[in-house]
Amino acid sequence: MIRKSLLSLLGTLWAGAASADWALNMPRGVTELSAETYDLHMMVFWWCVWIGVVVFGVMIISLVKHRKSRGVEPATFSHSTTAEVVWTIIPVVILLVMAVPAAETMIRLEDSRNPDISVVVTGYQWKWHYRYQDEDIAFYSSLDRPSVEARPKNSGIDPFDVENFLLEVDRPLVVPKGAKVRLLITSNDVVHSWWVPDLAIKKDAVPGIINETWFRAEQTGTFRGQCTELCGKDHGYMPIVVEVVEPDAYIAWVETHQQTGERVATSQ
Amino acid sequence: MTTAVAEAQDAHDEHHGPDKGIRRWLFTTNHKDIGTLYLVFSLIMFFIGGAMALVIRTELMQPGLQFVHPEFFNSMTTMHALIMVFGAVMPAFVGLANWMIPMMIGAPDMALPRMNNWSFWILPVAFGILLSTLFMEGGAPAAGWTMYPPLVLQTGDAFPFLIFSVHLMGISSIMGAINIIVTILNMRAPDMWLLKMPIFVWCWLITAYLLIAVMPVLAGAVTMLLTDQFFGTSFFLAAGGGDPVMFQHIFWFFGHPEVYIMILPAFGVVSEIIPTFSRKPLFGHDSMVYAASSIAFLSFIVWAHHMFTVGMPLSGQMFFMFATMLIAVPTGVKVFNWVATMWRGSMTFETPMLFALAFVFLFTIGGFSGLMLAIAPADIQYHDTYFVVAHFHYVLVPGSIFAVMAGAYYWLPKWTGHMYNESLGKLHFWLSTIFVNVTFFPMHFLGLAGMPRRIPDYSTQFADFNMIASIGALGFGFSQLIFVWVLLTAKKGAKATDRVWEAPKGLEWTVPSPAPYHTFDTPPKARIAQEAFE
Numbered sequence: 001m002i003r004k005s006l007l008s009l010l011g012t013l014w015a016g017a018a019s020a021d022w023a024l025n026m027p028r029g030v031t032e033l034s035a036e037t038y039d040l041h042m043m044v045f046w047w048c049v050w051i052g053v054v055v056f057g058v059m060i061i062s063l064v065k066h067r068k069s070r071g072v073e074p075a076t077f078s079h080s081t082t083a084e085v086v087w088t089i090i091p092v093v094i095l096l097v098m099a100v101p102a103a104e105t106m107i108r109l110e111d112s113r114n115p116d117i118s119v120v121v122t123g124y125q126w127k128w129h130y131r132y133q134d135e136d137i138a139f140y141s142s143l144d145r146p147s148v149e150a151r152p153k154n155s156g157i158d159p160f161d162v163e164n165f166l167l168e169v170d171r172p173l174v175v176p177k178g179a180k181v182r183l184l185i186t187s188n189d190v191v192h193s194w195w196v197p198d199l200a201i202k203k204d205a206v207p208g209i210i211n212e213t214w215f216r217a218e219q220t221g222t223f224r225g226q227c228t229e230l231c232g233k234d235h236g237y238m239p240i241v242v243e244v245v246e247p248d249a250y251i252a253w254v255e256t257h258q259q260t261g262e263r264v265a266t267s268q
Numbered sequence: 269m270t271t272a273v274a275e276a277q278d279a280h281d282e283h284h285g286p287d288k289g290i291r292r293w294l295f296t297t298n299h300k301d302i303g304t305l306y307l308v309f310s311l312i313m314f315f316i317g318g319a320m321a322l323v324i325r326t327e328l329m330q331p332g333l334q335f336v337h338p339e340f341f342n343s344m345t346t347m348h349a350l351i352m353v354f355g356a357v358m359p360a361f362v363g364l365a366n367w368m369i370p371m372m373i374g375a376p377d378m379a380l381p382r383m384n385n386w387s388f389w390i391l392p393v394a395f396g397i398l399l400s401t402l403f404m405e406g407g408a409p410a411a412g413w414t415m416y417p418p419l420v421l422q423t424g425d426a427f428p429f430l431i432f433s434v435h436l437m438g439i440s441s442i443m444g445a446i447n448i449i450v451t452i453l454n455m456r457a458p459d460m461w462l463l464k465m466p467i468f469v470w471c472w473l474i475t476a477y478l479l480i481a482v483m484p485v486l487a488g489a490v491t492m493l494l495t496d497q498f499f500g501t502s503f504f505l506a507a508g509g510g511d512p513v514m515f516q517h518i519f520w521f522f523g524h525p526e527v528y529i530m531i532l533p534a535f536g537v538v539s540e541i542i543p544t545f546s547r548k549p550l551f552g553h554d555s556m557v558y559a560a561s562s563i564a565f566l567s568f569i570v571w572a573h574h575m576f577t578v579g580m581p582l583s584g585q586m587f588f589m590f591a592t593m594l595i596a597v598p599t600g601v602k603v604f605n606w607v608a609t610m611w612r613g614s615m616t617f618e619t620p621m622l623f624a625l626a627f628v629f630l631f632t633i634g635g636f637s638g639l640m641l642a643i644a645p646a647d648i649q650y651h652d653t654y655f656v657v658a659h660f661h662y663v664l665v666p667g668s669i670f671a672v673m674a675g676a677y678y679w680l681p682k683w684t685g686h687m688y689n690e691s692l693g694k695l696h697f698w699l700s701t702i703f704v705n706v707t708f709f710p711m712h713f714l715g716l717a718g719m720p721r722r723i724p725d726y727s728t729q730f731a732d733f734n735m736i737a738s739i740g741a742l743g744f745g746f747s748q749l750i751f752v753w754v755l756l757t758a759k760k761g762a763k764a765t766d767r768v769w770e771a772p773k774g775l776e777w778t779v780p781s782p783a784p785y786h787t788f789d790t791p792p793k794a795r796i797a798q799e800a801f802e
Contacts, residue, residue, distance in 0.1 A: 106644050110585075234338060
C-alpha cells in the first residue's frame with residue numbers, strides 16, 4: 001500500500017492542473033459565495049506571498065552578505081523612528097485592503113432571508129438527520145454500508161477498493177439547483193459541525209440552539225463533506241453528501257419520497 | 269572585578285551549597301535548581317507528548333485503521349495537546365525564566381523561593397494524575413484539549429481527574445507568574461530601570477500578567493464542568509437552560525491569551541540571541557516592548573475568532589475579524605525588527621542562532637496562515653481542518669519549541685561551564701528543521717482539500733500527504749534524541765569562558781561559567797551592561 005500511495009503521489013505531481021487543484025487548494029465550489037470565499041482566500045494568500053518575498057528576501061540578502069566570515073564589521077545603529085513608523089503604517093494599509101472585501105462577503109454569508117427551501121439539520125452521535133420543513137420528508141443520513149464494513153481495525157478491506165471511502169452516505173440531502181436553501185442546524189446530543197467545502201458552508205450544530213445558514217448551488221452534482229467538530233469516537237464516520245439536481249428532478253424526488261413513505265418518523 | 273566577585277561567591281558556596289542527593293531537588297529553593305527541574309520535567313513531557321504524536325501519525329500514515337481504535341485515537345490527540353501545552357512548552361519557559369531572570373536583572377534569587385519550589389513540585393503531581401487516566405475505566409479524556417461540553421461530560425472515570433489536574437496546572441502557573449512579576453518589579457539591580465531591562469525579561473513580565481489574568485478563568489470554566497457533571501448544575505447544558513457555547517467563549521477567553529503565553533517568552537529568547545550572533549544591538553528595543561504589550565492587550569479581545577462557525581451575530585464576527593487582523597501589525601513590527609537587527613551585522617551561525625533564524629522564518633509562515641485564518645469567510649472553510657493544525661503547529665513547534673531549543677543551546681555553556689558538541693547541535697538543527705517542514709507543510713494542503721482535524725481515518729484522496737506528514741513526524745521525533753545526547757554529554761566539551769560567546773550583552777555573562785550556586789549576593793552595577801543596549 002505504501003508503494004501505491006507513493007505512486008499515486010507521483011501521479012498527482014505530474015497530473016494535470018485539475019487533480020492538482022483538488023489536492024493542493026481549496027475548491028472553488030459551486031455557489032457564488034464559495035467562489036467569493038475562494039477569491040478572498042487567494043487574495044490573502046498572494047498578499048502573504050509578496051510580503052514573504054520581501055521580508056525573507058531582505059533576510060536572505062542579509063544572511064548572505066552580512067556574515068562575519070566575509071569580514072564584515074557590524075554597524076551600530078539600534079533604532080530608526082522613520083523605519084518603524086513606515087513598517088507599522090504599511091501593514092495597516094494592507095490590512096484595510098483585505099478587510100473591506102472580507103466584510104462584504106461576510107454580510108452576504110449571513111443573509112439567509114427569503115429562502116426557497118428550508119431544511120432542519122440535526123446532528124446525532126454519529127449521523128445526520130434532515131427534515132424538509134415544507135414537505136413531509138424526514139430521514140437519517142448515515143455512513144454507507146461499504147465504508148461501514150471497511151472501517152473497523154484490520155477489516156481486511158483495502159480502503160482504496162471502496163468507492164468514496166468514508167465520504168458516502170445511505171441517503172443524501174437532495175436539493176434543487178438554483179434554489180436558496182436555508183439550513184436550520186441543531187444537535188440532539190453534543191456539538192457537531194456541518195461542512196461541505198464546495199458549498200463553503202460550515203456551521204456548528206449545538207444542542208439547544210438553532211443556527212441558520214444558506215447556500216444556492218449553481219451546478220448539479222454530488223458534493224461531499226464531513227462533521228468538523230469533534231463529537232466522540234465516531235466523529236470521523238459521519239459524512240455529509242448533498243445532491244444538487246435539476247428542479248424537475250427535485251420535484252419528482254419529493255413526490256416519490258412522500259408516496260413511498262420512506263421518511264423516517266422522528267420525535268420532531 | 270568579576271573574578272573577585274566569583275571568588276567571594278565560591279567561598280560563600282562552601283557554607284550554603286546545595287544539599288546532597290534527592291533532598292537537594294525535593295527541598296530546593298534555589299532558582300537555578302528549580303530552573304533545572306522545570307527544564308528536565310519539560311523535556312520528559314516533550315517526549316511523552318511526542319510519543320503520543322507518533323501514535324497519531326502512525327495511525328494516520330495510511331487510510332484504514334491499522335493500530336488503534338477511534339476512542340484511543342481521540343485520547344491521544346487530547347492528551348498530546350494537554351501535555352505539550354501545559355507540560356512541555358509552558359514549563360520550559362518557566363524553567364528558562366527561573367534560570368535566567370534573576371541573573372539577567374542582577375537578583376540573588378527569585379523573590380519567593382519557597383513558593384517557587386511548591387509551584388514546580390505541583391506539576392509532576394498534576395501530570396501523574398493526568399497520565400494515570402490512561403489506565404482508567406472509560407479511557408483517558410478524549411474530548412479534545414478544548415474540553416467542549418457536552419462531549420467532555422461523556423468522559424469516563426477520568427473526568428474528575430482531568431479537571432483536578434487542570435486545576436493543579438493552573439495553580440502552578442499562577443504561583444510561577446506571581447513569583448516572576450514580584451522578582452522583576454522588586455529585585456532588579458538598582459540602576460536597571462524598567463525600559464532598560466533585557467527583552468527576555470520584558471516578554472516574561474508581560475507573559476506573567478497574562479497568566480494571572482487567564483488561568484483563573486480556565487479554572488472557573490472547568491469547575492463549572494465539574495458541577496454540571498456531579499452536582500446537578502446546568503451551566504453548559506441546554507436541557508437545564510444552560511448554554512454549551514458559553515463554555516467556548518470562556519475557554520477561548522483563556523485560550524487565546526494562552527497561545528501568547530506560549531509565544532511571548534519565545535520572542536524574548538530570540539530577541540536575545542539574534543543580537544549576540546549579529547554582533548549588533550537589538551533593533552528597536554523599546555518598540556519591541558510596545559509591540560509585545562500590544563499583542564498581549566489584543567489577545568484579550570480576539571477570542572471568538574476560534575468560533576466563527578458557532579453562530580455569532582454578524583456584528584460580533586466583524587469585530588473579532590478586524591481585531592484579529594490588527595494582531596498582524598505588532599507581530600510584523602517584531603519580525604521587521606529582528607531582520608533589521610541582522611541587517612549590516614556581522615553574523616555567525618552557531619546552533620542557537622540557527623534555531624533563532626529558523627524561528628523567524630517558520631514562525632512568520634505560521635503568522636501568514638494566521639492572517640489567512642483571520643479572514644472570517646475564509647476561516648469558515650479553514651476552521652477545524654488540517655489547515656488549522658498546520659497553522660498552530662508552525663507557531664508552536666518551529667515557533668515556541670525552536671525558541672526553547674535555541675535558548676537551551678545559548679545558555680547551556682553558562683549552566684554547565686562547558687561548550688556543548690557544536691556539530692551534533694547543528695545536526696540536530698538541520699534534521700529538526702527539515703522534518704518539521706516535511707511534517708507540517710503538507711497539512712496546509714490536506715486542510716484546504718477538505719480533511720477535518722481530529723479524525724482517526726480519512727478518505728483515500730488524502731492518503732499521499734498524510735504519508736509524507738507521518739514520515740516527517742517520525743523523523744522529527746527521532747531527531748530529538750540527538751538533543752538528549754547533546755545534553756547528556758554537555759559537560760564533556762571544552763571549558764566555557766565567562767562570556768561564552770563573542771559578543772553577548774547582559775548581566776548573566778558577567779558571572780563565571782558555570783554560574784555559581786548563588787549569584788549577585790550584592791546588587792551589581794547594571795549600567796555597564798546596560799550601556800550596550802543603547
